[in-house]
Amino acid sequence: MLKKCSLNTDRRDSMIEITREVRKFIREQRVERGAVVIYCPHTTAGITINENADPDVKQDLIRRYDELYPWTNSADLHEEGNTAAHLKAVAVGSSQYVIIEQGDLLLGVWQGIYFCEWDGPRTRNYYIKILKEE
Amino acid sequence: MLKKCSLNTDRRDSMIEITREVRKFIREQRVERGAVVIYCPHTTAGITINENADPDVKQDLIRRYDELYPWTNSADLHEEGNTAAHLKAVAVGSSQYVIIEQGDLLLGVWQGIYFCEWDGPRTRNYYIKILKEE
């Protein structure tokens, strides 16, 4: 049970909530119990789980990441110039793991799953892999 | 094989070792081989694996995280004022994955599993999910 999804971003840094897409795939596959992995195959993007209520948290995270990992650092060697984006990708991680129970994601009340792009705008992919339990 | 556990924290930042609780559940379920996921359903808390010998490592990590992610940052928009706690939660991650072999956690000698709270004191939950291998 594997699904490849796509999305578009419209600026350099963005966090796009994908909880609904993950939940939809679990329901379509009628999985009662197990786990799901959301995987990002890009090296300047990643997946994280964080607050889904106040969109300001997302804005603060993006801005503070830019303070921690400034786009320009005169000692960087990488000629593409996007070393900061690679570092942010490592910081959030390339995948997230969520438990499935009673046919749904076992997320906390305020948790959402986010695709994070750090070198957009781009068209990107991610994978949803369900691990069904008998 | 899913267990919901609770704990209380008594200050703003804390790292509480939960290795014993995870190990106990594996033994109770008599799982010989597989894997276990420890999952945190909160957005200002997370799970990490690190040194279990010298408690000073924990203190240094908490203090250095506070230097990297200062509680107050005048540009933060989030009205609850705990943006730093959300960032620390993303930094450690919302889950950890450990292999089970010969009926026990395949941890390194110095590794312990920690629940990390970044906006306490609170009563919190975490899940232990065992993935048994036949």
Add this chain to the structure above:
Amino acid sequence: MLKKCSLNTDRRDSMIEITREVRKFIREQRVERGAVVIYCPHTTAGITINENADPDVKQDLIRRYDELYPWTNSADLHEEGNTAAHLKAVAVGSSQYVIIEQGDLLLGVWQGIYFCEWDGPRTRNYYIKILKEE
């Protein structure tokens, strides 16, 4: 399906690509579909997934991590003096999870799997655990 691997590092900080070792084990075990976890049992080392094309990305990451987590911080309590290495280990994470599809790793074109040592030179181990799907 569990394999213990070893490697040697020759300096304090290093990122060693281990994608080939992981791929080899999957082929030897003739796994068509499932997932694989690469796990690091050390507390000053970890596993990450990032760019495998330009080696400068690796150099930039190592140098920028040293800026974020300086080796010397006068407030550190840990007597071994390697608090920075523990922090870097938490930052990259102790494991990575990759999907297996059609008998191979479902990595992105530019993704490689790296063992990261932050307090070498050392001889180190890591585990490759395959989760086969029927």
